[in-house]
Amino acid sequence: MRTNLNRIARRLLAVGSALFLASSCGGKPSPKPAEPAASGTPAAEEPVLNLYTHRHYESDDQLFEAFTKLTGIAIQVTSAGADQLISRIKGEGPDCPADLLVTVDAGRLCRARDLGLLQPVESPALDAAIPAALRDPGHFWFGFTVRARVIAYAKARVQPGQITSYADLADPKWKGRVLVRSGDSLYNQSLVAAMVANEGPEKTAAWVQGLTQNLARKPLGGDRDQVMALAQNLGDVALVNSYYLGQMAQSKDPAERAAFAQVALVFPDQNGRGTHINISGAGVAKYAKHPDNARRFLEFLASPAAQQVFPATSFEYPIDPQFDTSPLHREWGPYRADTLNLSKLGEHYPAAMAIIEASGW
Ligand SMILES: [Fe+2]
Missing domain, CATH: 3.40.190.10 (Periplasmic binding protein-like II)
Structure with a gap:
């Protein structure tokens, strides 16, 4: 290195x-x-x-x-x-x-x-x-x-193609299986603000509600901790920023490298708007x-x-x-990114924050 x-x-x-x-x-x-x-x-x-x-x-x-x-x-x-x-x-x-x-x-x-x-x-x-x-x-x-906000999944329990979109994370079939850090995180707030920009506040609020009902545990730690939790069988799918996976792959900590080896990644919404970046x-x-x-x-x-x-x-x-x-x-491989102009995030933060706060995420 x-x-x-x-x-x-x-x-x-x-x-x-x-x-x-x-x-x-x-x-x-x-x-x-x-x-x-x-x-x-x-x-x-x-x-x-x-x-x-x-x-x-x-x-x-x-x-x-x-x-x-x-x-x-x-x-x-x-x-x-x-x-x-x-x-x-x-x-x-x-x-x-x-x-x-x-x-x-x-x-x-x-x-x-x-x-x-x-x-x-x-x-x-x-x-x-x-x-x-x-x-x-x-x-x-x-x-x-x-940086792309991607879905990591446990290879032992999830098959490729089983989860392909952010919408899937709110589907009841993933109940008790989703890992994500708290709604206090700007990474999640920006994702929600982008959804408000793209799909409007009502659809976004329904997604946040569905997501929080699917959580495997109370939100805890940062993005890396969600990947560690996948490896510990505490959940099956996790929302994380792409670079954490790269950093864990090259980590000095063998536990992080071992966790990385057990997961694969999906760029969400490749058949839709593209992955949130x-x-x-x-x-x-x-x-x-x-x-x-x-x-x-x-x-x-x-x-x-x-x-x-x-x-x-x-x-x-x-x-x-x-x-x-x-x-x-x-x-x-290459992936399709959402082309939303990121300067739009600012104007949708108030709506995003209200949705997150109402959900208790
Ligand atoms: Fe980060």
Whole structure:
């Protein structure tokens, strides 16, 4: 694994250097003086980028290092829970040192945008690299990886093809067999918000009610815990984010690897709307002191060189499948994703939260 990562990091630097040089030479003429070829830091901003992030993946550390090598811009990281970071940006106001808020889930980025904590970024490179459904139409945030909310099932007790859709999870034939974390989880809230957007609140409320009536146990733990519970025969099907399965497959913990070996995965709704996806993404802070460095970092994250790092390390999907380097993803095969524009999640949260609260999930 380590050798593999080193190889990827070296490749990233090689490809990234070429890309960086290409992007700093091409495109519209810049009002700023030409940048020196390799270090490329605009004179107007000191070579610093302050990130507020709650991601904690090995892929991110590799990418920070590679970006600094390419640009000379030092990255300073403030880590905390996502909601804490948002409150902190809000509380610090114009004194906030954050240049970029990096987090997971479009719903959270919509919330930061609606609180007035982000500023729009104009970047033809970002618009070209990132599909419209994965970025904010007002350019306040941009997705740089994709995660699918999939169904894992116990191979010993469920046959392939027996469960194919989110709707199945609410069917009484799965009574007492469904594992899922609590409705407090943003992952579930975003799924419900997407359903409200696609199918309306009534149908969604009926689904949530059916799902909660099928639970094998009171919601407990995170997504990994649901996979562990499948292996312990505590339930037969579980709703989880795809990258947890990849991380468990490569885990240092033998129990996680053993649990992974006992499950298979289904991308729900392949004959319908497609599987619900979400993003890791980022937006430039309203009072960023280094907005240009932040834009360049976003462009770097969306570049092919950086995109290839995510599937190999955090097991997230790249924004364009052609950059997927994960053998596990290849084994799972391509899947159809719901094309709902993720900026729509924000407006459907209130309805989603009301449905979840009424169900006691
Ligand atoms: Fe997660």
